[in-house]
Amino acid sequence: MLRxxxxxxxxxxxxxxxxxxxxxxEIAAIQGVSGVGKSTLLECLAGFxxxxxxxxxxxxxxxxxxxxxxxxxxxxxxxxxxxxHLSVYDNLRLAxxxxxxxxxxxxxxxxxxxxxxAKLPVALSGGQRQRIALIRTLLRPEPLILLDEPFSELDDSxxxxxxxxxxxxxxxxxxxxxxxxxxxxxxxxxxxxxxxxI
Amino acid sequence: xxxxxxxxxxxxGLLSFSGDSFQWDVLKDPYLLSILRFTLLQSCLSALLSVxxxxxxxxxxxxxxxxxxxxxxxxxCVLCFVLPTLVLxxxxxxxxxxxxxxxPLMGEQWNIYGLSGILLAHVYxxxxxAARSIYLRLAAIPxxxxxxxxxxxxxxxxxFRYLEWPAARSATWITLGFVMVxxxxxxxxxxxxxxxxxxxxxxxAIYQALKYDFNIPxxxxxxxxxxxxxxxxxxxxSACGQVSWLGQEIKSxxxxxxxxxxxxxFYRATYGLAWLFLLAPLLALIPKTQGVWSNGAYWLKLIPPxxxxxxxxLMSTLLSVTMAYxxxxxxxxxxxxxxxxxxxxDGLASHTLVVPAxxxxxxxxxxxxxxxxxxYWGFTLVFLVNALVSVPYALTQLKPALASYDQQYxxxxxxxxLGFRQRAYAEWKFIRPVLLTAASFxxxxxxxxxxxxxxxxxxxxxxLPWLIYGYAxxxxxxxxxxxxxxxxxxxxxxxxxxxxxxxxYA
Numbered sequence: 001m002l003r004x005x006x007x008x009x010x011x012x013x014x015x016x017x018x019x020x021x022x023x024x025x026e027i028a029a030i031q032g033v034s035g036v037g038k039s040t041l042l043e044c045l046a047g048f049x050x051x052x053x054x055x056x057x058x059x060x061x062x063x064x065x066x067x068x069x070x071x072x073x074x075x076x077x078x079x080x081x082x083x084x085h086l087s088v089y090d091n092l093r094l095a096x097x098x099x100x101x102x103x104x105x106x107x108x109x110x111x112x113x114x115x116x117x118a119k120l121p122v123a124l125s126g127g128q129r130q131r132i133a134l135i136r137t138l139l140r141p142e143p144l145i146l147l148d149e150p151f152s153e154l155d156d157s158x159x160x161x162x163x164x165x166x167x168x169x170x171x172x173x174x175x176x177x178x179x180x181x182x183x184x185x186x187x188x189x190x191x192x193x194x195x196x197x198i
Numbered sequence: 199x200x201x202x203x204x205x206x207x208x209x210x211g212l213l214s215f216s217g218d219s220f221q222w223d224v225l226k227d228p229y230l231l232s233i234l235r236f237t238l239l240q241s242c243l244s245a246l247l248s249v250x251x252x253x254x255x256x257x258x259x260x261x262x263x264x265x266x267x268x269x270x271x272x273x274x275c276v277l278c279f280v281l282p283t284l285v286l287x288x289x290x291x292x293x294x295x296x297x298x299x300x301x302p303l304m305g306e307q308w309n310i311y312g313l314s315g316i317l318l319a320h321v322y323x324x325x326x327x328a329a330r331s332i333y334l335r336l337a338a339i340p341x342x343x344x345x346x347x348x349x350x351x352x353x354x355x356x357x358f359r360y361l362e363w364p365a366a367r368s369a370t371w372i373t374l375g376f377v378m379v380x381x382x383x384x385x386x387x388x389x390x391x392x393x394x395x396x397x398x399x400x401x402x403a404i405y406q407a408l409k410y411d412f413n414i415p416x417x418x419x420x421x422x423x424x425x426x427x428x429x430x431x432x433x434x435x436s437a438c439g440q441v442s443w444l445g446q447e448i449k450s451x452x453x454x455x456x457x458x459x460x461x462x463x464f465y466r467a468t469y470g471l472a473w474l475f476l477l478a479p480l481l482a483l484i485p486k487t488q489g490v491w492s493n494g495a496y497w498l499k500l501i502p503p504x505x506x507x508x509x510x511x512l513m514s515t516l517l518s519v520t521m522a523y524x525x526x527x528x529x530x531x532x533x534x535x536x537x538x539x540x541x542x543x544d545g546l547a548s549h550t551l552v553v554p555a556x557x558x559x560x561x562x563x564x565x566x567x568x569x570x571x572x573x574y575w576g577f578t579l580v581f582l583v584n585a586l587v588s589v590p591y592a593l594t595q596l597k598p599a600l601a602s603y604d605q606q607y608x609x610x611x612x613x614x615x616l617g618f619r620q621r622a623y624a625e626w627k628f629i630r631p632v633l634l635t636a637a638s639f640x641x642x643x644x645x646x647x648x649x650x651x652x653x654x655x656x657x658x659x660x661x662l663p664w665l666i667y668g669y670a671x672x673x674x675x676x677x678x679x680x681x682x683x684x685x686x687x688x689x690x691x692x693x694x695x696x697x698x699x700x701x702x703y704a
Contacts, residue, residue, distance in 0.1 A: 048609055052305035075613045080606045085628045094624060095614045140614070 002045075002144060002176060007054030009037065009044055010021065016040055018054070020195050024143070024152045026178040027170055029187040032197035037076065038180040041197070042146045045178070058144060074140035076147045081133035082121040088132050089117040095136045107135040110165050112158070126153035131162060138169045144179040151186055163189040203281070204586050205553060205601050208561030212421055229395075234423070237399040238258065239383035240313060240388075244320035249322060249374045252328035255472045257362065258465040259329065260336045261457045271469075272333075274476055275326035277693045280639070283386040284666040285689070286319055288682040290391070290478030292486045292675055294318070299482055311393025319387040324377045326476060331373050335366040335581025349453050368438075375435035383554045386648040386663070390670060400424040401556045405652050414564060421560045429552040480686060486679040500665070500681060507645055507662040507685075510581055514644045515637050517585035521592070522592035529597070530604055544597075555587045555674050559653040572654060579654040580661075584647055588640040595636035638696035642689050 007018040016037035022028050030038045043049045045056060047068030056063040063071055082091050092104050108114040111131040116124055124132070130153050137145060151159045152167070167190050170177050179191060187194060259268060279287075293300050294310045301308065310318075339361060347361055386400040392398055398406075400420055407417040411703065457465060490496055525543075532539040562583060566572055596624060603625065648663050655664060662685050669678035 046609075046613055048612070067616045068609075073613065075609075077609060081610060083607060083610070083624050086624065092618065094620055101544070136614075 001057075001059060002178075003036040003055070004041075004045075005055045005057075007044070007051050007056065009040055009049060009051045011037075011040060018197070022176060022178070023064060024059075024176050024197075025171075025174055026193065027167065027179065027191045029191040029194045030178055030180045030197060031182075031187070031194055036197045038197060039148050042075060042148050042178065042180060045071075045146055046073050053071050055097065071144075072142045073144045073146060074137050074142040075145075076133050076137040076150050078148045080150075081136070082129060084121050086120075086126070087117070088113075088119055088121060091121070092136055094118075096139050100139065103120075103139055104135065105164075107139060107169075108132075111162060127155065127158060130154060130196075131158075134162060134166065138166060138173070138175070143176060144173065145175045146183075147177065147179045149180055149182070151183065153183065159183075159186070160189070166190060201546070204562070204582070205558065207565050208553070208558045209563035211563065211565030212425075212557070230420075230423075230565050233398055233400060233403050233420075234427075235425075236313075236397060238571070240316050240397075240399065241378045241384075243313075244317055244324065244381040244384075245374050245378035247317060247321045248324040248377050249328045249332075249370060251325050252332055252373075252467045253370075254464075255325070255329040256332035256336055256366070258468040258472070259333045260362075261454070261461070261465050262469055271473065272330060273693060273697045274473075275330040276697060278323060278325075278476055279327040279330075280642045280646070281323065281689055282642075282663050282672070282679065282685050283319070283323065284390070284646070284648060284663040285483075285682040286322055286479055286685045287387065287390045288666055288670050288675065288678045290315065290319055290322070290331050291670060292488060292679060293479050293482040295675070296673075298324050299485070311391055312397045315391035316384075316387055316397065319391055320377075320384065322476070322479065323387075324380060328370075328377060329472070331369050332366045335369040336362055337363045344454055354461060360535070366414050372435060372438055375431065375438065379428060379431045379435060381554070382431060383424075384668070385556060385652070389648070389652075390667060398439060400427075401554070401649065404556055404560055405649075408560060408563065408653065409544055414567075417560055418564065421557045424554060425557045428554050428557075430674055432552050483679040483683050483686070486597075486641050487683065488676065488678045489523075490680045496677060496680070500662075500684070503660045503662045503665040503681075504684065506577075508657050508688075510577075510584065510647075510661065511641045511644045514584040514588060515640045517581070518588040518640045518644075519592045519596075519633060519636050521585065523633075525589070525590050526593065526596055526600055528661055530600055533601060534604055534608055550684050555583070555647075556653070557647045558587060559650050563653050571688045573658070576654045577659045580647075580659075583650045583654065584644045587650070588643055591643060592636040592640050595632055595639060599629060599632040635696050638692045640690040642696075645685065645688060645692070690702045 001024055002022045004018050004020050005080075007050070009016045009018075014037070018037075018041055029042060032038055040049060044051055045063070047063070047066065047070075051064070058072055061072070063073075082088070083094070086094065089104070093100065096104065101128075104117070105114065108117060111134070113128050113131050113135075116128055121129055130150060134147075134150055137147065137150075147166075151162055154162055163186055166177075169175070177197075179186070181187060181190075218699045257272070262268065285499040291310065292298060294304065294308070294315075295301065296310075298310070309315075311467055343361055347357055352360065382399075383401060384399060385405070388397065388399045389405070392402060400423060404417050404420045404424065407413045407420060528539075531537075562579065563572065566575070566579065571610070607624070607628075611624070616624065644699075646663055648667065651661050651664055655661065662681060665677050666681045666685065669675070669681065
């Protein structure tokens with residue numbers, strides 16, 4: 001279970017407050033108007049922002065005492081998800097290890113990006129880059145997955161495929177997932193519940 | 199720590215020499231005042247001329263259509279700025295010296311040795327640098343401003359007054375100050391073209407006091423004055439901003455008004471003259487080389503200095519780039535954690551820019567003199583001091599690249615929990631071209647070094663620039679020209695490597 005208690009983050013001129021829980025294996029959508037602190041919450045959970053008060057527990061593990069690289073978290077950022085100077089394949093192998101070739105091929109085929117593995121990220125469209133980043137984030141071993149606008153650059157048809165694949169992966173790999181999205185369709189297709197941030 | 203220690207040792211050397219007191223009396227010496235006057239005069243005039251002449255060249259570059267020749271010209275600008283000065287000096291002597299190609303056109307009063315020769319060489323070395331930095335600012339003017347300008351139907355003067363000058367004003371002043379500092383610290387040009395005590399600068403006076411008169415107390419006083427004036431000037435200039443001259447042109451300029459016929463002719467003429475001015479001293483070397491190419495004995499004499507210069511460049515570059523990368527690590531850590539330590543770590547890494555190479559060399563020379571056999575350790579000292587003073591130049595390439603790498607990729611590296619080998623792999627792939635650029639930049643500077651060699655060098659390991667100086671100062675222009683062409687060829691290869699890598703990864 002992920003427990004966020006009385007969490008307070010200061011980002012002058014704004015202050016953000018969060019208090020919620022998510023059960024293990026649950027997929028939750030984080031929703032709210034722009035500027036309400038959705039991405040800030042994910043960055044705090046991943047360890048890139050320090051709160052001024054509150055607690056974050058993953059089961060019995062105090063996440064706030066851990067550095068980003070020590071947290072059981074895999075995150076997809078809004079941008080800068082891929083090393084631009086490495087090929088797509090190198091990007092995936094770097095993150096997933098040398099034994100993940102089969103998983104990479106299967107996932108790439110499922111998301112229709114198998115033809116782009118040898119390319120540099122600069123040769124890919126925004127949607128293709130997002131799908132590659134999605135594969136990398138979902139296939140990582142960490143149990144807690146944070147996705148910040150993961151489908152924003154996908155067309156309707158690809159978005160349908162990607163949300164279905166994401167849900168399937170989350171279920172089969174027993175991931176707990178928080179997804180920031182503005183699209184109501186993504187919420188319906190992908191998530192179990194919605195956390196509204198006011 | 200290593201860099202700071204070397205500077206501290208140099209300062210310790212500058213403060214004392216075996217208990218001898220400073221010769222402060224030298225401050226009242228009219229000779230010293232004449233040196234100060236001449237050093238300031240030549241540096242001010244050189245800077246003013248360089249920047250004034252750079253403006254029309256920059257405007258021509260901006261308004262002429264993009265072409266491959268224009269890219270070559272911009273690369274030539276880089277080459278001229280980093281060109282080993284002895285190559286240029288030989289070229290200028292071949293062009294305008296006693297039996298120069300153009301000397302008959304200059305009138306009977308003409309003498310290349312003295313202020314005129316110094317100014318000519320300094321303008322040649324610095325005008326392209328100024329033109330490039332002004333041009334880069336002009337090229338960054340947004341297309342919308344040009345469209346607005348056309349809508350308002352402003353005159354050519356108003357275009358300059360309200361658009362071009364404001365865009366490059368700060369670059370102009372900073373470049374002016376920076377060129378002044380460079381010319382204040384000029385050594386090889388003044389040594390070779392000064393022509394006597396009337397046209398001596400501090401660096402040359404220090405060299406003469408140390409190596410000819412062996413008057414160390416006087417050399418120390420001169421060094422302190424050089425440090426205070428040149429270092430102070432540098433601090434003032436760098437506080438005003440930084441010169442960007444190695445950046446890439448903004449290629450996505452969508453709109454630029456076509457110049458009218460009169461202006462177009464002016465731009466073309468300026469551009470042509472600039473090409474001629476920059477190529478003439480280099481091309482003048484070729485006809486002077488007759489009879490030397492087939493001289494086997496000459497080539498045998500050339501090989502050891504060439505090998506020495508290449509070895510020195512290789513060793514100093516490796517050490518310099520490694521040191522630059524190493525000193526950036528605490529800076530990067532501080533930057534990532536948004537610590538204020540980043541500011542002073544940055545200053546510490548670049549501190550040798552404030553201390554002229556000659557002053558640092560003199561300090562270390564005086565420190566080492568009673569402790570080690572300088573002749574025996576000469577090669578090592580030339581290699582180490584060259585590496586030390588080159589670190590800030592390597593940093594100019596590595597620092598922005600690594601800062602951008604961290605800014606872009608640090609969150610992914612953290613969230614992916616990459617191990618040391620994986621991080622090293624990703625970073626190596628990213629930084630490799632930048633390392634090559636930094637290495638090319640440092641190599642070409644070390645290859646052309648004269649100042650540091652003049653303090654620590656000896657006849658056991660003559661470098662190529664020092665050999666050229668030896669030939670040029672004894673009027674053996676043919677031998678000097680061939681050696682200069684060789685050094686020029688190596689410099690061109692290094693500059694092309696530098697330009698290609700930057701263009702590819704800009």
